[in-house]
Amino acid sequence: MYQKILVAVDGSQCAARGLDEAIKLAAAFDAELEIVHIVDPGYEEEGVRARLVAEGKKLLADALASAEARNVRGRVVMVDDIDAPGNIAGQLRRIVERSDAQLVVTGTHGRSGLKSLLMGSVAEEIVRHSAVPVVLVPQRR
Template identity: 40%
Template sequence: MYKHILVAIDGSETSEHAFGTALQLAHDNDAQLQPLYVVDNPLVAYDASGYDLIILREAFVKEGRQLLADALARMKHENVAGEPRIVDVAPIGEDISERIRISANEFNADLLVLGTHGRRGFKRLFLGSVAERVVRSASLPVLLVPSRQAQTAVADAAKPGHADVAAAMYEMPASSGADAARQARPR
């Protein structure tokens, strides 16, 4: 079904889970897999002493190389073909989500796999998540993979006696335990 799968990784637990899902899909479909690490190049709008963009970028690149080496080792172990890639966000007018979409197009991806929560700092609070921005403008199917913690919380909320947890997670009024658990199940 899928022949080219791109998965974005950033070192978070959630992206690790997304990579595992993409790896399994690539194995099952005999597809090429491209793990992608995006180096963000934040612009500094103020003069901060001791803040060196070159050092920050080098730290991102070092982390990306290590993550991609680990991904490649797992791909070889699972006999999944593909080539990991590290890319930079263009300095002006581009963000991580746009770079992911561009990279997916360059790879001719027919599926894009993303974790729902990465670790990109306070920026998410103001601009929304990277995954959300990718989904809004994607021209190919996108598989969003939640963290294992989120999956466990949903599963626990669906158990009898956990109506309050389900109500809090989905911002719905708590009714009878069975009603809330039934409503909390993902569809």
């Protein structure tokens, strides 16, 4: 049914739960997993940016190793573009639009009301704008 599943990782527990679910789904459907990490465009200082890129590479390598350990084939994509328009949610939305993934999996903190309005929600942005199904994986409470 699904040949390619996209999941974003950011090092949070919430994203780790999303990755775990995406790996399970990819294994069940014998699908390829596309693992995406976006370096926060809000940090332009060279030393900070270099550290964020290094952390992102390690995060992606670990995520891919987790998938491969469960016999799921995958590939990684890191976005490091301080000149890219929009926030992380907007950048991820554009990646989803360009991808040929048939399913997107993302973790969600489950914020609602004023907290969601003030902090924004990457998951909400993806759900609202995705042309493909989105699986939301809630953070454990």
